[in-house]
Amino acid sequence: MLKSLSPFVLSAWRAGLRSRSIQAILVLGILLMGVAFLSASFAPRQPKTVALDVGISGIRIALVLLSLFWVQELIGQEIQRRTVLFALTYPVGRGSYIVGRYVGILGLLALATLLLGMLLWVVVLTTGGDYEQGFAVAPGLPYWTTVFGIFVDAAVVTAFATWIATLSTVNILPLALGLAFAVCGKSLGAVIQYMMEGADRNPHMLQLSPVISAIQWVLPDLSRLDWRVWPMYGVAPDHTVLIGGGVMALSYIVVMLVLSVFAFSRREFQQ
Amino acid sequence: MRLQRSSLKLSLALVVAAAIFATTTHRLKTAPRYEVRAQLRVALPLFVQVAMTMGDRYLAANLATIEIMVVDTSKMRPDEFAIQAQLQQDVSWLNPGNEDNYYVAAAILSWANQVDAAQNVLARATDARPYDYQPAFYYGFNQLHFRHDPAGASAWLRQSAEHLLDGPNKIQMLNLAAIWLDRTDDLSMAIIVVENMAKQATRPDFRKYLELRVQRLQGLKTLRDAAVIYRQHHGKAPTQLDELVTDKLIPTVPVDPFGFGYDIDAQGNVVLRSRPPAPKPTPSQAQTSTQTPVRK
Numbered sequence: 201m202l203k204s205l206s207p208f209v210l211s212a213w214r215a216g217l218r219s220r221s222i223q224a225i226l227v228l229g230i231l232l233m234g235v236a237f238l239s240a241s242f243a244p245r246q247p248k249t250v251a252l253d254v255g256i257s258g259i260r261i262a263l264v265l266l267s268l269f270w271v272q273e274l275i276g277q278e279i280q281r282r283t284v285l286f287a288l289t290y291p292v293g294r295g296s297y298i299v300g301r302y303v304g305i306l307g308l309l310a311l312a313t314l315l316l317g318m319l320l321w322v323v324v325l326t327t328g329g330d331y332e333q334g335f336a337v338a339p340g341l342p343y344w345t346t347v348f349g350i351f352v353d354a355a356v357v358t359a360f361a362t363w364i365a366t367l368s369t370v371n372i373l374p375l376a377l378g379l380a381f382a383v384c385g386k387s388l389g390a391v392i393q394y395m396m397e398g399a400d401r402n403p404h405m406l407q408l409s410p411v412i413s414a415i416q417w418v419l420p421d422l423s424r425l426d427w428r429v430w431p432m433y434g435v436a437p438d439h440t441v442l443i444g445g446g447v448m449a450l451s452y453i454v455v456m457l458v459l460s461v462f463a464f465s466r467r468e469f470q471q
Numbered sequence: 472m473r474l475q476r477s478s479l480k481l482s483l484a485l486v487v488a489a490a491i492f493a494t495t496t497h498r499l500k501t502a503p504r505y506e507v508r509a510q511l512r513v514a515l516p517l518f519v520q521v522a523m524t525m526g527d528r529y530l531a532a533n534l535a536t537i538e539i540m541v542v543d544t545s546k547m548r549p550d551e552f553a554i555q556a557q558l559q560q561d562v563s564w565l566n567p568g569n570e571d572n573y574y575v576a577a578a579i580l581s582w583a584n585q586v587d588a589a590q591n592v593l594a595r596a597t598d599a600r601p602y603d604y605q606p607a608f609y610y611g612f613n614q615l616h617f618r619h620d621p622a623g624a625s626a627w628l629r630q631s632a633e634h635l636l637d638g639p640n641k642i643q644m645l646n647l648a649a650i651w652l653d654r655t656d657d658l659s660m661a662i663i664v665v666e667n668m669a670k671q672a673t674r675p676d677f678r679k680y681l682e683l684r685v686q687r688l689q690g691l692k693t694l695r696d697a698a699v700i701y702r703q704h705h706g707k708a709p710t711q712l713d714e715l716v717t718d719k720l721i722p723t724v725p726v727d728p729f730g731f732g733y734d735i736d737a738q739g740n741v742v743l744r745s746r747p748p749a750p751k752p753t754p755s756q757a758q759t760s761t762q763t764p765v766r767k
Contacts, residue, residue, distance in 0.1 A: 239533065239537065242536070242537045242540045242541070243536075243540075243571050244540070244571060244574075245570050245571055245574055246570045246571060249570065250533060250536075250571075253529050253530075253533055253566075254530065254533055256529070257524070257527045257529055257530035257533070260525075260527060261525050261527070261530075264525070334570075334603075335570070335600075335602065335603060382525065382526065383522060383525050383526045384526070385526065386525060386526025386527060387518070387521050387522060387526035388526075389528070390517070390518075390521050390526075390528050390565070391518070394517065394518075422526070423526075423528070426527075426529070428529060429568060429599075432568065433568045433599065433600060433602075434602060435568070435599070435600075435601065
């Protein structure tokens with residue numbers, strides 16, 4: 201299995217690195233960390249916490265954009281331009297191509313996560329100068345667990361965009377739908393909470409309650425992968441929520457990949 | 472000929488467009504400009520705030536907090552404080568643990584006639600920050616100062632103490648919670664609360680202190696109960712505590728274990744003294760004094 205995946209993983213890596221992705225990550229990262237650093241100056245009592253908070257938001261957004269960009273470039277465009285046909289001449293199943301590419305993008309995302317995570321770590325430690333906050337942030341295990349959660353979040357978005365890329369005949373669709381999926385998935389937690397608290401007794405909103413309940417069966421609640429209150433406020437998430445979030449994400453990724461393999465295997469390419 | 476006609480059309484279009492531009496520019500010069508205020512104008516619905524940040528509720532909370540931080544509250548109108556109150560409640564919903572948000576709510580909203588909003592923010596922060604005693608403390612203060620509810624205030628102070636580790640700070644907070652109960656009208660409840668606090672106190676000296684506070688409140692309750700009967704008998708409030716003894720409603724005026732004692736205020740209510748009574752003048756001082764005695 202690994203042997204059949206490796207050419208596609210490696211080619212994804214090579215293509216990703218060749219497209220100056222790392223430089224793009226660094227530029228994006230420095231930009232985001234600058235924003236995080238500056239935003240801390242608006243926080244009179246908790247500059248490090250705000251830098252961490254804004255920085256995590258930045259990494260979360262950046263990883264989604266990068267994942268969609270890589271899916272577009274390494275899967276979508278190859279299908280659109282028919283260059284995928286060269287890859288399919290390997291004596292392996294079509295599924296290997298999709299899974300291999302996905303794993304390759306995951307590797308690029310992991311690298312980006314690590315780089316951005318380290319950059320933010322340095323920013324948080326240097327923010328605020330000599331000022332000691334009343335309540336310190338936790339840059340150790342809580343921080344890196346949170347960063348890992350963001351990576352898993354991006355992995356889910358990547359899986360969804362991969363599926364769309366295998367179906368789509370329109371170039372921009374994986375990017376557009378992937379972005380919509382990410383925004384909806386991340387907003388879902390807030391919407392569910394709002395509904396559960398009575399939706400400000402707004403009857404129009406309450407009418408949507410069954411729709412929101414139904415949506416949860418097809419759209420993962422990505423806010424369950426956001427564990428930033430742990431490093432920010434030292435409030436560790438309940439381990440059942442932590443594990444539950446991870447299992448939910450993993451199972452959704454598997455569903456998306458299986459759908460992608462199905463769709464890609466049945467797809468007909470005209471020369 | 473065709474070229475000339477085409478050039479003519481273009482020239483005509485140019486002249487017309489230039490004329491329209493000049494006319495509108497001239498009109499706009501003198502047209503009134505809407506006042507642009509840097510203060511808060513509108514609090515966007517929660518969903519819009521979350522969607523605008525790609526579904527990131529924490530980022531939405533941070534952006535709203537920055538907006539709150541940069542406004543000049545000294546120039547704000549009352550309706551703008553209402554918007555700030557809404558905005559801060561939104562932030563506390565998006566991220567209840569935001570320290571700056573609850574701090575600004577306590578420092579500004581409470582004093583700008585937005586106590587309900589401030590309490591909402593502080594209550595959420597209390598839940599979200601189990602290691603931080605301050606949100607519950609500010610809630611309690613608002614309850615006492617703005618809502619005149621000493622019992623509720625004391626309850627929040629006790630909750631605030633729960634967020635502190637055992638030590639002098641916790642003792643001080645519990646002490647303050649007991650002191651604030653002195654101001655309540657429901658003395659039976661206050662006595663029960665302080666008695667329970669004494670039972671739960673781990674340090675013996677603090678337990679003893681709370682027991683003295685119970686004794687003090689019991690003395691106050693005895694006097695108030697007697698004053699009610701006195702009022703029923705005489706149709707007026709007593710002017711001195713000794714009148715309750717003279718009427719045989721109580722055997723003696725209870726002794727305040729803290730030495731401050733009890734008093735009757737201008738409305739005829741029995742109250743706790745906030746300072747020890749002045750020493751009684753010696754006979755010689757009484758003779759030389761020309762001032763009219765004032766009832767305490």
